[in-house]
Amino acid sequence: MPILAAAAPDEASGIVTNVVDGDTFDLRIDKTDPRIIYEIERVRLADVDSPEMSTPDGPPAKVFATDILLGKKVWLDIDDKSRDGRDPYGRLIAVVYLEDRDGTINTTHPFNRLLVDAGHAVVKDFTNNEFDPATWWEEGIPQPELSPVPEISTTTAKSGQFVGSLESDKYHYPSCRWAKKILPQNEIWFSSSQDARAAGYVPCGVCKPP
């Protein structure tokens, strides 16, 4: 096993000003780092890959990332192994952390993981960076048969995607005001209402999903 640098989720922070696609966004820097040179930096999530925007699964991944990230404060663990922490396109390579409601950094569910859990990205472990995606899950990287990715890819773009909370039994359209109150780490996504109901969830009375 290679020796990996300890996770450092607080190397930099900022407010997300623009979401490019599922795995790329722009950040207005708040807490800076010697590797940061711009007021607004483009960030590429480390070791995950979202569908390109030109494919059917691209836009839903962007919607997911936008719902969670846009306008929010996030923290970065910037790659210590890449030159200046950047990829060949000049984007900062990072594991991205959200804040809990009390303002502490949620270190257990980085956004990189949330994106994979929601089926909007696959793990692609580049070995030339400091990160090991297996550490994002208690049981290691989810195996393909457990991954929702193949399921999502069989649905058409934007259809049949609902969100619930691990702390309630309701499921919602992502646009529902109650859905927006669900903490990212509590979100559970369903590719269809059948899936939601099979998991024991019932439709929200406000947004009334099918």
Ligand SMILES: [Ca+2]
């Ligand atoms: Ca780092």
Ligand SMILES: [Ca+2]
């Ligand atoms: Ca890696």
Ligand SMILES: [Zn+2]
């Ligand atoms: Zn709702």
